[in-house]
Amino acid sequence: MAELKNETKIDPREVLEGIGEWVTIERPSHDAKAVNVVVDKVEGQFRDLGLKLERIPGRDGFGDILECKTPWGEGKGILVLAHLDTVHPIGMIEKDLKIRQEGDSVFGPGIYDMKAGGYIAYYALRHLIRQGKKTKLPVTFLFIPEEEVGSPTSRSRIEAAARGHKYCLVMEPGRDGDKVVTSRKGVGRFVMTVKGRASHAGVRHEDGRSAILEMAKQILRIEGRTDYNRGITVNVGLINGGTGVNVISAECTAEIDLRVPDQKIAEEMTHWFLNLEPIGPDVEVRIEGGMNRPPYQKDTGIAQLFDKAQAIYREIGKDLKDVPLTGGGSDGNFTAALGIPTLDGLGADGKGAHAAYEQIYYSSLLPRTYLCTRLLETLD
Numbered sequence: 001m002a003e004l005k006n007e008t009k010i011d012p013r014e015v016l017e018g019i020g021e022w023v024t025i026e027r028p029s030h031d032a033k034a035v036n037v038v039v040d041k042v043e044g045q046f047r048d049l050g051l052k053l054e055r056i057p058g059r060d061g062f063g064d065i066l067e068c069k070t071p072w073g074e075g076k077g078i079l080v081l082a083h084l085d086t087v088h089p090i091g092m093i094e095k096d097l098k099i100r101q102e103g104d105s106v107f108g109p110g111i112y113d114m115k116a117g118g119y120i121a122y123y124a125l126r127h128l129i130r131q132g133k134k135t136k137l138p139v140t141f142l143f144i145p146e147e148e149v150g151s152p153t154s155r156s157r158i159e160a161a162a163r164g165h166k167y168c169l170v171m172e173p174g175r176d177g178d179k180v181v182t183s184r185k186g187v188g189r190f191v192m193t194v195k196g197r198a199s200h201a202g203v204r205h206e207d208g209r210s211a212i213l214e215m216a217k218q219i220l221r222i223e224g225r226t227d228y229n230r231g232i233t234v235n236v237g238l239i240n241g242g243t244g245v246n247v248i249s250a251e252c253t254a255e256i257d258l259r260v261p262d263q264k265i266a267e268e269m270t271h272w273f274l275n276l277e278p279i280g281p282d283v284e285v286r287i288e289g290g291m292n293r294p295p296y297q298k299d300t301g302i303a304q305l306f307d308k309a310q311a312i313y314r315e316i317g318k319d320l321k322d323v324p325l326t327g328g329g330s331d332g333n334f335t336a337a338l339g340i341p342t343l344d345g346l347g348a349d350g351k352g353a354h355a356a357y358e359q360i361y362y363s364s365l366l367p368r369t370y371l372c373t374r375l376l377e378t379l380d
């Protein structure tokens with residue numbers, strides 16, 4: 001702890017410098033090596049704070065999961081979730097997302113989603129420790145290497161951790177001023193495969209059964225299920241099919257993204273997808289998939305946790321709000337669906353997640369760090 005300054009105030013400049021160190025390391029989800037470089041960095045910092053560490057080796061081409069626990073506290077505590085991967089390919093830092101400050105905006109790849117949030121949580125605990133304080137509850141930080149692709153290798157670990165904790169704080173980006181997240185839509189993923197019959201497009205057109213034509217009809221039907229009034233959106237985001245322009249296509253696949261507001265609609269839509277039948281003659285349709293992230297709904301426990309956060313924000317004369325139901329999923333969906341009071345969107349405010357203008361607002365660092373620090377300090 002030698003390098004810690006003997007400073008008792010949250011210093012937003014110092015927070016920004018720390019965020020900058022994390023942002024400098026580019027780490028797309030699918031690059032395990034790159035992600036593990038930032039995991040090394042974070043591991044070292046938590047080790048210096050005296051936390052108990054466990055590093056779970058990555059699998060399926062993803063980086064390692066890092067768990068850091070306070071050595072104090074017994075029983076169920078606070079789980080803090082942050083992901084260390086980003087969607088940006090290596091090299092963005094030299095192009096559109098050069099690390100720079102312009103007025104209140106600070107740019108960098110993954111700075112908003114969600115290097116800033118992860119660092120704020122680290123800083124918050126460090127801030128308590130350097131004041132000689134402790135949290136009332138034990139705290140576990142879980143750093144996720146592949147949230148941006150749906151947390152396929154970390155989900156079971158997140159859920160196991162959540163079951164052993166009383167609260168979950170998710171450091172995903174803050175929203176639209178002084179707002180946090182208390183509900184998220186559920187996310188479903190489906191893959192449709194159509195098998196038709198190949199044939200020469202000129203000589204034997206009538207013998208062919210076009211998989212692409214069938215898929216086109218299916219897409220119109222599937223996209224037709226978007227219903228903004230009910231909060232359902234469906235998107236066919238990827239399509240692949242055919243072998244040549246003069247060949248009636250024998251196969252076509254499409255990948256579909258589904259967002260739903262609650263569990264009932266999740267079940268309704270999953271059932272609908274899994275029972276889709278062919279529209280045209282002599283073709284086969286296969287559909288696989290299901291809900292990837294369950295809906296995260298604001299229940300009583302979440303409302304009470306949000307009330308506590310609001311009270312903390314009032315200590316610095318600010319008013320905390322929660323955003324209306326958002327379509328973006330996070331690891332908070334997993335913990336909230338298990339009934340663990342979950343507060344999400346606790347990271348820095350900014351805009352441009354996943355975009356080439358991704359940025360945080362410097363002015364949000366102090367209130368957000370204060371909020372996180374006091375949540376860790378006071379939750380009991």
Ligand SMILES: [Zn+2]
Nearest residue numbers: 083113114172
């Ligand atoms: Zn994120």
